[in-house]
Amino acid sequence: MKRRDFIKYLGAGGIGTAMGIFFGKNTKPPGAKLIPYLVPPEEIVPGVGAWYSTLCAQCGAGCGIIVKVMAGRAKKIEGNPLHPVSRGRLCAMGQAAPQGLYNPDRIKGPLKRAGSRGSESFMEVSWEEALRTLAENLAGLKVKGSAEGLYVLAPPLRGHLDALIRDFTATFGSPNYLPYDLFDNRNLAFANAVSMGMESLPHYDIENTRYLVSFGADFSSTWLSPVNLSYGYGQMRQGSPGVRGTLVQVEPRMSLTGANADEWVPARPGTEGLVALAMAHVIVAEGRYRGREARQWRSLLEAFSPVEVAKVSEVEEKRIERLAHEFASTRPSLAIGGDVLSGYTDGVSGLVAVNILNHVAGNIGVKGGVVPNPVDPFFSAPGRDFTRSISTVRDAAESGALKTLLTYNANPLFTTPDNLRLRESLDKVPFMASLSSFMDETTAMADLVLPVHHFLEDWADDFCSPSVGKPVATIMQPAVSPKYNTMGAGDVFLELARRLRHEREKALSGGTEILGEFMDERFSVKDFQEHLKRSWRELHAKDRRLSGGNPTFEGFWNRLLKDGGWWPEGAPMEKGPAVRVKDVAAYMPKGASMFEGEEAKHPFYLMVYPQAGLLDGRGANSPWLQELPDPMTSVVWGSWVEINPATAMKLGIKEGEMVTVESPYGKIDAPAYLYPGIRPDTVAVPIGQGHRSYGRYAKETGANPMDILPSLQDKGSGALSLNSTRVNVSRSPKPGWMVKIEATKKEYGREIVQTVTPEEFERMNKEAT
């Protein structure tokens, strides 16, 4: 092997030993030495980058990445070219990951609350004290017999860290480990589960489709797996010579994906699902559906004729029919739904409708359609728990059942509607500890702050979902040694287990046994790195697919670290499930979705959507992402309200002027952006700005639409319904300014972006061949 190649993807064996990554109480800051390794390993050449493969944890997509490290510092992130999800590419958020690692507002050591709760006044404490405080609190819970008073809130993790936290909570005696993330595709998972019995999110094979209809899903910015799906999009457009897939976007506000579509269908908010059903109606009614239950489908879809749907959706009957014809006759075709659609009060119905459309067009389980992802038994991740959601936490806090709240990288105080009154309820929680790298809104409320490693400093793994039609496991390994006095998330839980075991021993010697069993050898490892390795050793021993090509575990482990994960080559596609009438009958929409607020007082629909780069607000502390012009509006460093120019003219609002957006639940102020790509009866505000805490770059930048949303939740999935209110828009006297990078929206006929019509394109292809 050439030395250069060797350096290109270093396994972590080298780092872990030679670079001295210390865990637990041994953690110490490396100081400000030029080359922070005490003993530089032979292969580390100053000035030459070493690349480490790991996992991007900026969003839930689970892209494999490689990190260029020079002199112990992370310099640049690229997609891991071997990784089937990222395919060597990266999105803007992934690129900005080092800005989290080196963020000036990172929490540098454990903190204990000094002032009143939420006052953000903390004092520095040692890890010893911090961990003791938490362990004693937990022991106290146990002693009082209220172990189930412990609630643990974390983003939906999918690997062995998830398993560890689950085990820890369960062993402690609490069933209350709740995954929470604003954009965790709960509705999509739920809709797929009820309509197709799918336990994992499928792979939407945009790459191979030739006709894609997206109902609100903005995969170009944030939806599901933006890098993978954008790759697919590029391939769909120009990946194979002469064949160019078509994209139709159905949504009231033109998203980035909508902007790239060949056709934008601005249906009335809350009727996109009806449009999908009307298309299905046409396909079934015209006898194009060849599957089972044809008669039942026909009668189920009876009510959703294009004529009827056209009345509510304001999409012409002819247009629905044409779309249905094109969708049915172009092979393969694919319908996807998400984002806006998923945010309606009956978001699940809308997503089920999309599944029905895919089913009747025969798109499920085919290449270029909905490709099911295998549920891998050996990863043994339990299915999603739809019965509990963030309101469970609120209710528990209200009722006093919640005694101790442990949050890990979760910031529900920013990402839930004010109307959910989480802040007020959490005030009643006796003890809150936050495992976080940043002083976000939730951490600011905590009694104890346990700063965890940035993901570029930590160990973990991930079984990504949605995957790409085959299992994909990604290893997260430290690319750099911890910069501050922080701990790995897994190490915190292991250390807590150790201390609780110790407490138990103490209690036992006192003659009473009240503490739970942390004797289990699962918890008696040195650190989480060990834990991870051991878990993989078990998988390796159990599964022939892993051990087949790699007889020894050490060999397998090294390859795992070098490649960045494991994914089998050429796995066969799973058979597609069918959508059954009886499963979906209960989810047929009764009409357009409901919106809070009366039309007279609140004449506009409010659409909220994750701002590209900021997602649920987590990107707001990165100066790069703040300064990244929003793809559609080019606004930087702030929020805006998208208003149709005709509406704005009626209201006397000019671009950049501050406006008040008022819902029945409150009002926010933000500058207006006149956007032709939005319905005149709709306004839109991005989510992500308006932090009250979260560091210098995020704080007091823009407005948070969560402040004015109702706290409606889907009864089935427990997901928040974000697009569920009407608002009024008026000019605001508040000061404020909008900075956008574009000078004008018009091209002035300068032919900077030149185009060919599809017909010309076809002619070109014919002539070329």
Place this chain on the structure above:
Amino acid sequence: MSSIFKRIKDKLADYRRPGYYKEFDYHWAIVVDIDRCNGCEACVVACYAENNIPVVGKKGCDDARIFNWIRIEKYIEGEYPDVRVKFIPIMCQQCDRAPCEIGCPVYATYHNQDGLNVQVYNRCVGTFTCATYCPYDVRRFNWFTYKPDKPLDEQLNPDVTVREMGVMEKCTFCIQRIRYAKDAAKDEERRVRDGEIKPACVQSCPTGALTFGDLKDPNSEVSRLARSRRRYRVFEELNADPSVIYLKRVMGNGKRSHD
């Protein structure tokens, strides 16, 4: 007498010689397929990360001093509901007859053997001429000393100079990566292989809209793409002869037979 004129002519040709790179090994180019580009701006952040691009803050952006070496221009046509949006990534077009180059009095920006328009930060005295002459508005000026808040500076790429106040800068086609690859090729006594070099933006682009390579190699991917019938260059009529080649977006009139 005529020999003197000839000598003067030759001397002048030394100063400005379009096609200069043709005598050498490579002619780097980027092909941008705007039918693939979805405007996601991953390339923009990738360029920030690779090239130590400073952040100017809200005020700086308001003053139109944002440093994006590559930007995604967006143009909207038509009125609701027939709205058409077009995106185009614009970075330095590495013009062969670069208008910026004739402007610079001190040769701080000049043409190199690979057909690149090179910016020598140390030599720049900050006359702004190059930026004024550049038809593509890709040049950025260091109005102040921009320093990242500590410890964000630890992320700075040591392969790329941090520019000081008063100098001009712009997209370099990630020349540091080109240099690395050329050195490696030289060590192994071969040409740089097609696809061996990927500038940060090209590397990151999720949709595969950007392709980098050598136009002198007729079999390279860029050469292949550049022969596409969708090929065009922005403001071709200005005769700057850019090395960035665009492939036209396939786009109907937005109405798609409105039934």
Place this chain on the structure above:
Amino acid sequence: MGSDRTIEQIPYEDVNADVVRTMTETGRLYYIFLFLSMAGVVVLWGLPWAYQIYTGQGVTGLQTPAFWGIYLANFIFWIGISHSGTLLSAILFITQTPWRRSIYRSAEAMTFFSVMTASIFVFVHMGRPWNFYWTVPYPNQRGLWLNFMSPLMFDVFAISTYATSSMIFLYFGSIPDLAAVRDRVKGWRKEVYTVLSLGWRGTDAEWHWLTKAYTFFAVFIIPLAVSVHSIVSWDFALSKVPGLSKTIFAPYFVVGAIYSGSAGIVTLMIFLRRGLKIEKYITKTHFDKLGMLLVVMSLIWSYINVVEVFTGWYADTSFETESLRYRMFTPPFSYMYWLMIFTNTVMPLFLIFRKVRRSMAPALIISLGINVGMWIERYLIIATSLPRKFHPYMWNDYIPSLVEISITLGSFCFFTMMFLMFVKLWPSVSIYEVKEDIGIPFRTKKGHH
């Protein structure tokens, strides 16, 4: 009435006395103005510039893509102002025009000082002015050389040549007068003028050689001056930027320069004759002639201006159209544009009337108006072209910052200061040439017959 007396009637002897008096006798008002202008240079120019050098060009209103602003407008404006002095002096000398004699000296000084003011703007405009010497060719070990293809490089040479030549021209023409001053003053002045007059004794041979050299320079300077402003125009015209890339720019700039320069002379002469009480030397005849010149220049300038707009409009490209629309019909530039048309095209037409030409107040208003208009013209060329370049996405409006405005005002203080110092240190009216104008009967020692 004294002011009606023609130059021919001034006694020969009085000329020497009068001119030396302008240099030696100084009123309070002079010192007040001198102090104010010096203070202006320090406060309005020096301090803001120091601040700008220390902080960066960011303290200006410059931005992407409006990288050029008021500094370059000032640069061109002052180069323009410089054009009439020396150029006019040289042309009138060669054509043996008699009314040249009493005004040419101060006009030449005006040239020199405005070139100085202009060149300083080159440095003010630079991002790294401490490296200014990189723009001149000097031998260096690094083997670095200059880009002789750059219009900026042309500038460096053109302007330094022009500054040097005008200085020499001014100096040569002054030698006999410096000797005359030498013979009339005492103390430190005597020593200074002894050195400056280079031992001039007024022999035939000296006169012979002086005339030869002077004529040579007069001939040399005319094409030079024309080339200088052509070259300055190429800074713009050789670009591709809409609004700047105009083939007509070279003549346009030269004409504009002479136009603004002549108006500058008029303004200056009005102040000079009042300030130094030399109404008998600078008479209404001068204003009469200069007024005619202004009318001619105004017509030529207006013609080119119309041509510029016409060709832009006729080209009918989005680039040209937008650039014209922005300049002519978008506030605040449209106000400035039409004000310029009023001051430079409409107002000078009043100079057709002999009465207007020969009265001071209208002449002052019109000449000042022309200069304001010419400044606006230069400002608009820059401030409305760069913000409307090729990419509409990048369009941005340029608004000068306080620093820029302050330095602009400071440059006027600088010019005033230099001129005020000049009139006390240099004979501002040519003694020997004025004498050539005086009628034979008056060439007696006492003057009266």
